[in-house]
Amino acid sequence: MARPPTIKGGIDLKTTKKNEPHLRSDYDVVIIGGGNGGLTAGCKLAASGIKPIILEKNNLPGGYASSFIRGRFEFEAALHAMADLGSIENPGSVRKLFDEIGVKTDWAFLPDVYHLIIPEDGMDGVLSTGVDEYIEGVNSLVPGYKEELYRYFALCNEVMEALNYTEAHMDNLNKIYLLKHFPNFVRTIPYTVEEVTEKCFKFPEEILNILYAYWGYLGVPTTTLNFTLWAAMLAMFHDKKAYVPKNRSHDISMSLAERFIELGGRIEYNTPVDKILVSNGAVTGVETSQGDTIMTKHIIANLSPHAAYNKLVYPQSEVPEKARQLCNSREVGISLLSVFLGLDVSYEELGITDYEFFIADTMKRDKRYIFPTKPEVPQRMIVCCLNVAVPEASPPGTCILNLSVTYEAGVWDNVKQEEYVSLKQDLADKMIDKAEKVLGISIRNHIEEIEIATPMTMAYYAGHTKGAVYGYKTTVWDSLIPRNLCIEEEQYIHNLEFVGGFSFRGMGYCSSYVSGGIVADGIVKKLRKKV
Amino acid sequence: MSKKIIVKSKIRDLIAFTKLVSLRRKKIMKASPEKSEEDSFDKVVRTMHPKRMFLKIAEVKDQTESTKTFTLVPDIAKGTKQLATFRPGQYLNIQFVIEDIKISRNYSLSSTPKDASNGLYMVTVRKKEKGFVTSHIFKTWKKGTLVESSGPMGNFVYEPLRDKQNIIAIAGGCGITPIFSLLKDSIEKQDNRFFTILYGVKNSKDIIFKDELSEIAEKFKTKVNLNFVASEPEEQWKGPIGFITAELIEKLSNGIQDKSFFICGPQAMYTFLDKEIEKLSIPHRLVRKELFGEVNDPLDIPGFPLSNVDKIFTVKVHIADEIREVQALGKETVLISLEKAGLAPPSRCRSGECGFCRSKLITGEIFVSNINDGRRIADKKFNWFHPCSSYPLSDLEIRISRAL
Numbered sequence: 001m002a003r004p005p006t007i008k009g010g011i012d013l014k015t016t017k018k019n020e021p022h023l024r025s026d027y028d029v030v031i032i033g034g035g036n037g038g039l040t041a042g043c044k045l046a047a048s049g050i051k052p053i054i055l056e057k058n059n060l061p062g063g064y065a066s067s068f069i070r071g072r073f074e075f076e077a078a079l080h081a082m083a084d085l086g087s088i089e090n091p092g093s094v095r096k097l098f099d100e101i102g103v104k105t106d107w108a109f110l111p112d113v114y115h116l117i118i119p120e121d122g123m124d125g126v127l128s129t130g131v132d133e134y135i136e137g138v139n140s141l142v143p144g145y146k147e148e149l150y151r152y153f154a155l156c157n158e159v160m161e162a163l164n165y166t167e168a169h170m171d172n173l174n175k176i177y178l179l180k181h182f183p184n185f186v187r188t189i190p191y192t193v194e195e196v197t198e199k200c201f202k203f204p205e206e207i208l209n210i211l212y213a214y215w216g217y218l219g220v221p222t223t224t225l226n227f228t229l230w231a232a233m234l235a236m237f238h239d240k241k242a243y244v245p246k247n248r249s250h251d252i253s254m255s256l257a258e259r260f261i262e263l264g265g266r267i268e269y270n271t272p273v274d275k276i277l278v279s280n281g282a283v284t285g286v287e288t289s290q291g292d293t294i295m296t297k298h299i300i301a302n303l304s305p306h307a308a309y310n311k312l313v314y315p316q317s318e319v320p321e322k323a324r325q326l327c328n329s330r331e332v333g334i335s336l337l338s339v340f341l342g343l344d345v346s347y348e349e350l351g352i353t354d355y356e357f358f359i360a361d362t363m364k365r366d367k368r369y370i371f372p373t374k375p376e377v378p379q380r381m382i383v384c385c386l387n388v389a390v391p392e393a394s395p396p397g398t399c400i401l402n403l404s405v406t407y408e409a410g411v412w413d414n415v416k417q418e419e420y421v422s423l424k425q426d427l428a429d430k431m432i433d434k435a436e437k438v439l440g441i442s443i444r445n446h447i448e449e450i451e452i453a454t455p456m457t458m459a460y461y462a463g464h465t466k467g468a469v470y471g472y473k474t475t476v477w478d479s480l481i482p483r484n485l486c487i488e489e490e491q492y493i494h495n496l497e498f499v500g501g502f503s504f505r506g507m508g509y510c511s512s513y514v515s516g517g518i519v520a521d522g523i524v525k526k527l528r529k530k531v
Numbered sequence: 532m533s534k535k536i537i538v539k540s541k542i543r544d545l546i547a548f549t550k551l552v553s554l555r556r557k558k559i560m561k562a563s564p565e566k567s568e569e570d571s572f573d574k575v576v577r578t579m580h581p582k583r584m585f586l587k588i589a590e591v592k593d594q595t596e597s598t599k600t601f602t603l604v605p606d607i608a609k610g611t612k613q614l615a616t617f618r619p620g621q622y623l624n625i626q627f628v629i630e631d632i633k634i635s636r637n638y639s640l641s642s643t644p645k646d647a648s649n650g651l652y653m654v655t656v657r658k659k660e661k662g663f664v665t666s667h668i669f670k671t672w673k674k675g676t677l678v679e680s681s682g683p684m685g686n687f688v689y690e691p692l693r694d695k696q697n698i699i700a701i702a703g704g705c706g707i708t709p710i711f712s713l714l715k716d717s718i719e720k721q722d723n724r725f726f727t728i729l730y731g732v733k734n735s736k737d738i739i740f741k742d743e744l745s746e747i748a749e750k751f752k753t754k755v756n757l758n759f760v761a762s763e764p765e766e767q768w769k770g771p772i773g774f775i776t777a778e779l780i781e782k783l784s785n786g787i788q789d790k791s792f793f794i795c796g797p798q799a800m801y802t803f804l805d806k807e808i809e810k811l812s813i814p815h816r817l818v819r820k821e822l823f824g825e826v827n828d829p830l831d832i833p834g835f836p837l838s839n840v841d842k843i844f845t846v847k848v849h850i851a852d853e854i855r856e857v858q859a860l861g862k863e864t865v866l867i868s869l870e871k872a873g874l875a876p877p878s879r880c881r882s883g884e885c886g887f888c889r890s891k892l893i894t895g896e897i898f899v900s901n902i903n904d905g906r907r908i909a910d911k912k913f914n915w916f917h918p919c920s921s922y923p924l925s926d927l928e929i930r931i932s933r934a935l
Contacts, residue, residue: 020875021851021933059877059889059932069886069905070686072815155536184536190547191538200536251909258913268851269889270877270932290851290933310566321564329562344816413572417579417616418648425691432692447693448816459572460580466572482555 023268023292027053029523030286030294032273032312033302035063035462036509037499039256040516041300043101046263048524054257054265055288057272062253063302063462063500064469065509070449073342073394076248076402078469080356080384081110083217083233084510086240093164094510097517101263103255106246108389113237115354116213117438120362123209126354129241142206152201153238159185159231160239163480167518170484185228189481193222193230209363216358216382219334219406219470219507221369226479229506236510246390249509275314276301282494287314298495298523302516304502306332306465313493323492330478332409333470333507335455337375339403339428342449347387347399351441357383359438371408375415375423377430378405383439401443403431409466412455424452464502471501480506497522578613579682582935584623585609586678589651598657598705598739599669600641604650606677614647617683619712620793620821623654624681624879629667633875633934636664639709639795639821640683641740643716655739657705684879687795687821689713689724695791695817696724699784701775701804703731703796707739709821710795714744718751727756727784731775731800733763758783774803777810787811795821798831801902822882822903829862829922832900836924839898844923849893849930850874859927865890865897865918869931876918877934883920888931892916895927 029045031038034056045052060066064078085107086092091099098105113134115126127137135149162185166173179186188196193212197203203211212222217233245252257267275287276299285295301308309323343350361379362368372378387399394400405427415423428450432443455467472478483504491497497519498504505511505518538544569577590602605611622639642653658665672678687709689698700710707730717724732738738759748757760771760779771779781787792813794804801820808818829835842861846868847854857872859865866888869876879887883903892914899906900920910916918931 021853021855024852059887059935067907067909069884069907074907151534154534186548187536187538187544190544190551196536196538199538247908247912250907251912254909254913254915268932270935272935289935292851306567316566319566322559324564324566325559325562327562328565328567329559344814410572413570415572415575417575418644420575420579420616421618421644429692444692446816447690448814450690450693456572456576456579459576467576477551477555477558482551485552486555 020291022290023053023271023288023294026285026295027051027266028296028527029053029298029300030055030296031300031302032276032286033057033063033500034061034253034257034267034269035302035500036065036253036512037501037503037516037519038300038302039253039260040097040101040513041302041499041520042260042265042267042516043103043256043263044517044520045523046260046265047101048520050524050527052265053294054260054267055271055273055286056267056269057463058461059269060250060253061257061267061269062249064458065249065253067248067250068451070340070342070451073398073400073449074248075340075342075400075451076244076386077250079244079249079509080382081217081242081244082107082509083237083242084240084514085243090240092236092240092510093514097513101259103259105252105255107243108246110242110244110355110389112354112356113242114213114356114358116210117357117359118209118361118363119438121206121209121364123206123363127210129238131238134238138207138210141210142204145203145207148201148203149207152197152203153235155184155188155196155200156231156235157239158182159188159228160235162186163228163232166481166484167514170518188227188231190476191227192476193225193227196227197222205365209368212363212368213358213360216380216406217508218474220473220475223369224473224475226474226476228481229474229479244386244389246393273312276308276312276493276496278313278315278318278493278496281318283496298527299497300516300519300523301496301498302500303498304464304468304471305498306502307463308496308498318493320492326490326492331473331475332466333468333473334406334408335412335458335467335469336404336406336453337424337427337431337455338453339431340449340451340453341401341403341443341447342394343399343401343443343446344397344448345399345446346397347385350399350443350446352385352388352399352401352439355385355388357439359383359434371411373411375407375412375427377427377434378407381405381431381434383435398448403428403435405431407455409468412467415456420454420456424454428452469501470507471503474506480504579615581611581615581682584615584680584682585611586652586680588672588674588676588678591673594655594739595657595741596736598655600653600655601672603652603654603678609677614650614652615682616644616647618688619643619716620687620689620709621683621685622709623652623683625654626679627664627667629663632870632873634664634870635878635881637685637879637881639685639712641708641711643712643719645716645719655705655708655711657739681879684885685821686884687793687819689793693816694819695789696722697727697790698724699727699729699780699787699790699792701729701731701780701792701794701796703800704737705739706795706797706800706821710793711740711744713793714747714755718747718754725754725756727758727790729758729760729775729780729783731760731762731796734761734765735759735768756783756785775800775807777807780807780811787813790817792818794819798826798828798902802831822880822884825864825867825881825919826900826902832902834901835898835922839922839924845926846895846923847926847928848872848874849928850876851933859923861923863922865916865921865923865927865929868923869918874931875934876931878919881919883917886917888918889915890918890932891930893928893930895929896924897921897927898924
């Protein structure tokens, strides 16, 4: 099947290219990208006796779910908290999925959600996971609203249960059943977080300020964020609690990738897909930049529809107008600036008491969601110290600290490469200043390793438009339920299906894993029917 | 089930729900049907992180008897329109095809980011005795030769948030090239960095950038304190002689307090210098060391089994859908054996650091250099290794990726 490789480059590679190794088999399913969604889909398919191949552009699996080494530190690249893992006694969807495909990873439990510090509002408190614990925490900061908070969490739980039901019965969703058993779920689907929270509950501003601090986990302000996803996230967080991998995300990704191979799957690294071959509206195969041609009837794309439709579908005349309209209609989610610090001081000596700090200058309504339009330090920052959760994450007498801020898509558009390095250094400088001031700690004299990742780093590494880390924004019309309801009519190219943070289940590790599982199940069903 | 929630009104909530799909369709219908084109953000990302750069030699300058500086400019015809910016101290991974063998080597950029924005890079190469690649360079590289490389990479960079402005730069041999770039960049930027340079050479003929460095030191006395240290000096040599010891460092740099060390040279120099630096009790964070490509003699690596040097092993290599058997010498890294067999494996730093050559060890034993074991925790757990810093201790079966 393999085409003769194209000769590229300044050197005459003809003589050496001739004998170059290629992928010579065809596969039932080609998975483009070995990120969280692609790896999970791969495991599920391989476990069902289907022959899949994962083509990964980098030389390691996981996409953002990765790690990197500087000096004597191995930094977590992305994950702060895994929300839907759950315990062995109370497993969440990710644990169930991993158990099902036989993936084991070591996790560290996170007792607290976050330590919230809002200097201008005089707010400073640690909030724990678990509904009772969380409400108790809020009550100690703003007393008198326990009952209303319990009512709020009951609604969130209903939404989560309804979503679980919906996902299990996606094939023939009984809307009457939904209305009967989960009426509040149905009623709140068309609204934003603030519409539901503020019209149906009597919370004072101080409580809203604490509650809305969660928005960062979803990257969309509560003014436009859809309530469904928000409620499910809140319920999940407090029911299943939160975890981080002991050996960085690379361990999860490697566990999945190695399990995939054990199950009979094939994964080829350093193999970016150049073309998704399409004929008469259906996929027929892929071509890689290594010169491989693989024929297939099913493609799972663990990448953004933006990239697939604009760059990969070949010929481009096979991209329907509607697909382009879909891309252009959606709002690309946030990207981030992340400062990774390897410090030559333990977290205890440094004076860090909690795993994660949410710092916002203010959460007051009129200033809450003012975002910079240029690359400046935004008012909100997250400080995360891995060693508090995983003491052995770095050598004795050291610790790993991460400072992150988020940016709306487009903010970094006019940065020139000549000013890039000094710009990111300047921003990191200010972020370190802020962390030192707010937390009362001294970071500067302990920096042994420092790496500053920007939206441009993200765009380069994962190939996502604008360096987005959270997929498309989950606003009311583009949240989980409408995406799911339209999934079939939006499959513009037959058998080209999407998984991962840009897909139907929204952003985040859990959703990406679960999306891979759901799409794989669908393909297994289709392929079995044919037999 | 919680108490009934009504957001707007009983009816309006349900209508809003039923209209959700049509709302979505309307939103999509309103959007442009045009293909979105590459914008300025994408262009900057692509320029800064090119998959490959196509370059052309514009000038060749003799530096010493055995050293030349090559000026590289973008090869626009091949698709490189603009050079990627870099940070002084970074290098290019340059690809070669020599006698049908695809191989790569790293060369630190001896020019500055300002030069890059003016469309040129410089690399300074010293011809090694029996050097496979450097002989090729000296034989074939002339004005007009086309060169293919990676984008700039490497972590041997000045980081103002960590490093002190007062820098003690210690170089050996062609390890001066990144330091020369750091120094020139500091002068161009007119910043407050001060450089104490200790450059270990054999004799005065061996000094790369001798005139350039001396001129800078003369002109910028408040910025540079330049010292050449000769190990095999000629009679007329006036400067310090011998190796660069802790004592000499303290003496020439006028105290070591509150200064950052930037060290770049061959492994033999590190083996010696590590002990000297230890005597100075400098915090880890103030010592930056460039892992300067592979170790030429594995016996320089502490713990390397002497008996392995003369052994020859067979490596069964899975690459894409093929299996090849190659011969591997016990004294060479697995990466070099793969390259010699014409397999063109991926590689970048060649020092165990970057993980670009990351491969799966299916069976067999390897020796991993403890001076540059850059493997991630999970890679060790699942038997992945970096061929560029690993030596075979038995026959091996491995899976490698293809080079990008």
